[in-house]
Amino acid sequence: MRLRFDPFQVFRSSKTPVGLYARKKWLGEGNTWSWQEDFQATVAALLAGQAEAGSWGHSNVATIQRLFGLHLTVRSRDEPINKALEWLMGQACTVLSPRRAGTKERFGPQALKGLPFTPGCSSPLITGATLFLASILGRENDKRILSSYERLGLEGIKRGGRWCGWSCSNNILRAFVVHPQYSRHEATALAVEALARVQDSSGGWLGQVSAH
Numbered sequence: 001m002r003l004r005f006d007p008f009q010v011f012r013s014s015k016t017p018v019g020l021y022a023r024k025k026w027l028g029e030g031n032t033w034s035w036q037e038d039f040q041a042t043v044a045a046l047l048a049g050q051a052e053a054g055s056w057g058h059s060n061v062a063t064i065q066r067l068f069g070l071h072l073t074v075r076s077r078d079e080p081i082n083k084a085l086e087w088l089m090g091q092a093c094t095v096l097s098p099r100r101a102g103t104k105e106r107f108g109p110q111a112l113k114g115l116p117f118t119p120g121c122s123s124p125l126i127t128g129a130t131l132f133l134a135s136i137l138g139r140e141n142d143k144r145i146l147s148s149y150e151r152l153g154l155e156g157i158k159r160g161g162r163w164c165g166w167s168c169s170n171n172i173l174r175a176f177v178v179h180p181q182y183s184r185h186e187a188t189a190l191a192v193e194a195l196a197r198v199q200d201s202s203g204g205w206l207g208q209v210s211a212h
Contacts, residue, residue, distance in 0.1 A: 156187030
């Protein structure tokens with residue numbers, strides 16, 4: 001069946017990280033001059049303003065946004081990405097500490113626009129995003145990352161596939177499904193089963209799944 005409209009039209013000429021990824025992967029523009037020019041400009045914009053310690057504005061949200069954009073464009077780990085991951089892993093260790101100080105950053109829908117995460121509590125979001133980014137950017141075997149996965153895996157088993165509210169649990173599950181080892185972990189299977197139990201007859205989920 002022929003489609004009435006071109007589903008890729010939204011990506012044509014797009015200079016966003018998602019647009020560049022789509023233009024290269026599905027439109028075959030990776031070797032064109034226009035794509036290369038847009039790619040260089042977008043990557044330069046993503047890297048602009050990175051602090052020496054690795055973050056952007058000493059902000060968890062901003063650093064997560066930039067790293068996800070670099071994942072869609074650069075694709076492989078380099079020095080700026082490594083520095084950013086190191087900073088973010090340090091932040092994740094801080095929020096997991098029993099004496100952690102709460103972050104004042106807001107993690108609402110607008111702050112997370114374009115990211116594969118949902119609004120929720122700061123600790124699960126920062127932890128889930130850090131594990132997700134570390135796993136897709138080649139740091140999946142870092143001892144700190146594996147230690148966090150192991151701790152969260154045991155917690156997920158104990159709580160029957162939940163880590164917090166639905167939204168927070170989804171952010172942790174997002175990290176589990178991209179890790180080569182923990183994607184097959186018992187906690188991952190329990191989380192999927194928990195989501196299946198609240199799925200309605202149409203195949204969708206009620207608002208509680210995406211709410212805090």
